[in-house]
Amino acid sequence: MNDKLAALQRRAQSFRRAERSYIPSEMSYLILVPTLRCNLACSYCQVSRVAEKASGFDWNEETLNAVLGFIQNSKVSRLKVEFQGGEPLLALPLLQRVRDFCRSNIAEVEFVICTNLQSVSQDSFEFLSHEDVTISTSFDGTQDIHRKQRMSSDEEMQGFLGNVRRLLTKFGPNKLSALPTLDPECLPRADELLDSYLEWGMNSVFLRPVANYGFARKVHEAEIISKDWYQFHREVVDEMIQRNFQRGTCFEDYYLSLCLRRMLRSDINGHVDLRNPNLLGKDYIVIDYDGTFYPTDEARMLTRTGQIDLSIGHVSGGIDQSKLNTLNANSSNFGDPDCDSCRHQVYCGRDVIDDLSRYSRIDLPRSETEFCKRHKYMFGLVEDLLQSPAPAVHHSLALWAGIPEWDSVLSKAVQ
Numbered sequence: 001m002n003d004k005l006a007a008l009q010r011r012a013q014s015f016r017r018a019e020r021s022y023i024p025s026e027m028s029y030l031i032l033v034p035t036l037r038c039n040l041a042c043s044y045c046q047v048s049r050v051a052e053k054a055s056g057f058d059w060n061e062e063t064l065n066a067v068l069g070f071i072q073n074s075k076v077s078r079l080k081v082e083f084q085g086g087e088p089l090l091a092l093p094l095l096q097r098v099r100d101f102c103r104s105n106i107a108e109v110e111f112v113i114c115t116n117l118q119s120v121s122q123d124s125f126e127f128l129s130h131e132d133v134t135i136s137t138s139f140d141g142t143q144d145i146h147r148k149q150r151m152s153s154d155e156e157m158q159g160f161l162g163n164v165r166r167l168l169t170k171f172g173p174n175k176l177s178a179l180p181t182l183d184p185e186c187l188p189r190a191d192e193l194l195d196s197y198l199e200w201g202m203n204s205v206f207l208r209p210v211a212n213y214g215f216a217r218k219v220h221e222a223e224i225i226s227k228d229w230y231q232f233h234r235e236v237v238d239e240m241i242q243r244n245f246q247r248g249t250c251f252e253d254y255y256l257s258l259c260l261r262r263m264l265r266s267d268i269n270g271h272v273d274l275r276n277p278n279l280l281g282k283d284y285i286v287i288d289y290d291g292t293f294y295p296t297d298e299a300r301m302l303t304r305t306g307q308i309d310l311s312i313g314h315v316s317g318g319i320d321q322s323k324l325n326t327l328n329a330n331s332s333n334f335g336d337p338d339c340d341s342c343r344h345q346v347y348c349g350r351d352v353i354d355d356l357s358r359y360s361r362i363d364l365p366r367s368e369t370e371f372c373k374r375h376k377y378m379f380g381l382v383e384d385l386l387q388s389p390a391p392a393v394h395h396s397l398a399l400w401a402g403i404p405e406w407d408s409v410l411s412k413a414v415q
């Protein structure tokens with residue numbers, strides 16, 4: 001190869017990398033934890049929570065005003081605010097005040113309420129009914145498993161189901177997303193899982209095993225992402241592919257679709273789980289019930305379990321830039337010996353919080369980390385599917401990638 005061609009190749013590679021790099025923008029996503037109180041006590045709850053009637057675990061007036069001041073000083077014109085907890089609907093007046101303030105001060109604002117939908121008062125229902133509010137809840141695959149993992153009585157289960165039905169009847173499935181938290185030791189059958197989601201008119205399922213963070217770790221000691229999990233994941237994906245082709249459904253695994261789009265397109269750079277460099281504390285941040293800043297919700301959990309202090313300041317005093325810079329010093333997979341020789345590098349990411357959570361260190365060889373194994377599996381699966389000659393697979397890939405069907409593109413290309 002002559003020198004000019006080699007230089008051109010190097011330049012092309014640099015361009016491809018730059019195209020897929022995440023460039024931090026202004027604050028666009030704010031995760032607020034107005035209360036730690038919760039009316040459930042799920043075994044794998046990732047966050048620290050306290051009893052529903054406990055006192056001293058909601059924002060006080062001073063913290064609320066500091067949060068509103070932080071929002072105002074960020075001077076953004078677009079913002080998504082996610083309310084976490086605890087169970088945020090237990091602190092409805094705080095949610096209402098944040099919502100009213102944002103509506104008056106920010107041109108485009110949306111709200112996501114992460115709620116267990118256990119208890120929805122008339123006032124909460126009214127709050128949820130607004131167009132700028134969407135709901136994220138948990139549903140653990142099937143009603144039986146959800147009951148077993150989260151509920152202490154049939155009555156509680158009926159309360160949850162009644163609230164889901166009421167919301168779906170009134171607003172349809174686009175208002176509500178339901179994240180399954182799946183325990184590899186108690187997995188549903190693939191067809192049962194999809195039937196349950198279909199019953200609620202939902203197509204997008206984020207297939208994720210119970211996380212290995214914070215309080216979940218105390219109950220689920222075993223290696224979380226096991227061979228069984230990958231086998232289960234593949235069975236569900238195959239079932240989705242068959243149903244989409246034969247029955248006209250539009251099922252997707254949210255994360256697999258994201259990996260597919262990230263591999264095929266250069267403009268999918270923003271998702272927090274899969275970006276490179278993964279700079280923390282830039283375009284999104286978490287504010288806890290006591291006003292402490294965290295770079296991610298996982299960082300909040302790790303701090304509360306006492307594993308490591310990942311707080312990055314306080315809403316009354318601002319972000320601790322020196323701590324943030326330390327966290328961000330290893331935010332890229334470029335320069336990592338394993339990643340530099342990996343074919344997935346340009347669309348893969350980096351997650352130092354995940355490494356800290358699992359190993360209490362960030363210097364393990366990349367290929368030994370759970371993050372790496374999980375993404376090698378996901379990208380490998382996408383590669384397998386892309387090479388499949390089966391029309392059913394092409395059909396689902398086209399749906400997931402958001403492009404017209406392979407076959408019609410190909411037939412137009414040869415005309």
Ligand code: SF4
Binds near residue numbers: 333344348367376
């Ligand atoms: S799959 Fe593993 S080795 Fe490859 S880029 Fe991602 S983290 Fe690095």
